[in-house]
Amino acid sequence: MITNMSKVTAKINNQPNNQPRGPVVAVLGHIDHGKSSLLEAIRSDFSITKKESGGITQHIGAYEIERKGKKISFIDTPGHEAFSAIRQRGANVADIALLVIDGAEGVKDQTKEAIKFIKSANIPLIVVFNKKDKPGFDPEKVKPYLAKEDILVESWGGKVLSVNTSAKNKEGIEELLEAISLVAEMEDLQADLTAKPEGIVIESSLDPQRGAFATLLLQQGTLKEGEIIATHFAFGKVKGMFDFKGKKISKALPSQPVSVLGFSVPPGVGEKFKAHDSLALAQNSLKKEERIAPKIIDVQGGVKVLNIILKTDFLGSQEAVENILNNMPQDKVALRVLRSEVGQIDASDVKLAESGLAVIFGFKLKVDEPTLVFARQRGVRIKCFEVIYELVQEVRKVMLGALDLETTRVELSRFKITHLFKQTKQIQIVGGKVLTGEFTRAVLAEVERDEEIIGKAKIKGLQKEKQEVGKATKGQEIGLQVESEVVLEENDILKIFREDKTKGSL
Incomplete structure (x- = not known):
């Protein structure tokens, strides 16, 4: 279960060892309303859209800036329908939400969903009317629709701040940062730097060379290299820490996103982590029950079956792909997932695909040449994609191919x-x-x-x-x-x- 950061810190504010900390800001909104572009306008070296295939955010991302001597951390979330759980996690780990709305298009489906998550997380929000450079930009036409969702901006007699921006022309950025600072000051955010480190896993993956690594958001304490940490399902000794730009760091402070090497296996996204005094204590803190395995479909007579193996770069990606595949019509062709996990496609996947007559689907992975050669020798199909919906369309195409005429x-x-x-x-x-x-x-x-x-x-x-x-x-x-x-x-x-x-x- 994901713990809301603001609720946790509310209980410990005004304690003797507390110190002010920077806010964690979740950026939420409908697809293509300019969330990532807005972050790039705040800090040009973020280069978020260039990293993502097609300029579409497909992972949760964590970034940090310093303004007037104070840190602000940003959580960028995907706007695609498939990434609902990731958006909810983004809201639940944040202190403040930015609800980004295209001022010409207005309130859309994922806008409404984001509002629901913000309300559920019980955190303050700032409405960002983006794309003021776009023809048809008119926030006044959008505000009545926000009111229907119980979001009243100040100009409508409410208490919600709103800012007009153009990520393209970098207009309104200073006003937005000022609004964030104002809300953060009113929230009186604090943390105890002397407490045992604890926080939330916001993304994790498995690197073929370096092993399991995870992006953590620290909530309390000071995390240092050599620290022993554990979630309910993974533990390890911190072997290396890196900031959002990949620069090696020696410690991380509350509200700071940090990538960590050293987990025994990739921890689950949304899991809470804590520091322990020894590896034995960390291991003893693990829950005995296993993670939920991919659902095995009970196939009725006359229904075709497509066996697949799914490998992804991050757990968040795996979750999103599985979510879409589980919701595809399977009355005529059932999808049976033989394996679904994070990590590179290797010989063991090829062997399983051969014995199970399965197709291997990879998301944002590069397959090494020996594995490709081995797959060709065994007659196993490997299909890799950089965009989630292209992968899903190919699965649909293969399912259609299994149907009789x-x-x-x-x-x-x-x-x-x-x-x-x-x-x-x-x-x-x-x-x-x-x-x-x-x-x-x-x-x-x-x-x-x-x-x-x-x-x-x-x-x-x-x-x-x-x-x-x-x-x-x-x-x-x-x-x-x-x-x-x-x-x-x-x-x-x-x-x-x-x-x-x-x-x-x-």
């Missing part, structure tokens, strides 16, 4: 037999009139006699005045070459149709 009958024509010219076991040549529609050769027919269907037939050829023709249309008198086990008679009706084979939908 669906047959659709298309009615074409009715033909009445008036003459019998030649009848053998292989071919019957008849003459007659096209009553309705039109048709070509190589189509199918049902034989109707006295208003009952008595058999099937195939139209092998069409002739008019002893010449082959390509098509017969309504009203024409024409000769047919027919293949049928039924011995045709005069006045029989041929109900002519074709069968189209198409891939079904999920």
Whole structure:
């Protein structure tokens, strides 16, 4: 369970060893409303959108600035629908929320969701009307819709601060930072630097060279290299600490995001960590129950199955991909996840895929050449993607490929037999009139006699005045070459149709 940072610190404010600390600010809002661009405008060396594929945030990110001698930490969250849990974590570890809204587009689905998370976390918010450089920018039109969500800005008689910004032109940035400082001062944020270090895991991963590492947000104490820390499911000795730019540091203070090496396995995102006096005590603090394994689907008879192995760069990515896949229609093709974990794709994944007839899907991973060669030798497909929705679309495509072709009958024509010219076991040549529609050769027919269907037939050829023709249309008198086990008679009706084979939908 994720613990709200503001609620924790509220209990310990005004204690003898407390010192002021900087605010943790979560940046929330709908996709493409400029959250990451806004952070880049605050500090140009963040370069967030350049790092993410397509300029789309797909991880939770933690950044830090110093303004007038005081630190401010920012938590950037993805706006995509799939990353709901990540956005909620961002709100729950923050002291202040920035609700970023495109001032031309207004309140959208993920805006409303962000408001729900902010209310649930019980933290103050600042509304940021972004993209004032965009045609149609009009915050006054947006404010009534915010009011419907119980968000009243000051100009509407409420207490919520709002700022107009242009991340593109870096306008309103100083006013925004001033608003953050004002709210932080009113919150009277404090922490005890002498307490045992504790905080929240906001992201984790597994590096093939360095092992498990995690991004932590310290809430209390001072975290130093060599410290022994543990969550409910992972523990270890801090072997290295790095700030948000990857620079090695010797200690981290409350509100500071820090990347840590030394965990035995990647800790779960959202888990709380604490420092312990020894590795034995840290290990004893672990919970005995196992993490929830990927859901194994109970497949009903007649349903196709697609076995997959999912490997991702971060636990947050794994969570988001699994969330989308679990919500895909599986009435016709069931997804069975044989393995889902963080880390590089390796030979063990290929072996499992071979034995389980599975496809390996990787997200934001590079597969080394020996593994690719091994996969080709074993006939195993590996598909890697940089954008989450491209991965999901490929899974959907492979699921569709597993479906049998669906047959659709298309009615074409009715033909009445008036003459019998030649009848053998292989071919019957008849003459007659096209009553309705039109048709070509190589189509199918049902034989109707006295208003009952008595058999099937195939139209092998069409002739008019002893010449082959390509098509017969309504009203024409024409000769047919027919293949049928039924011995045709005069006045029989041929109900002519074709069968189209198409891939079904999920």
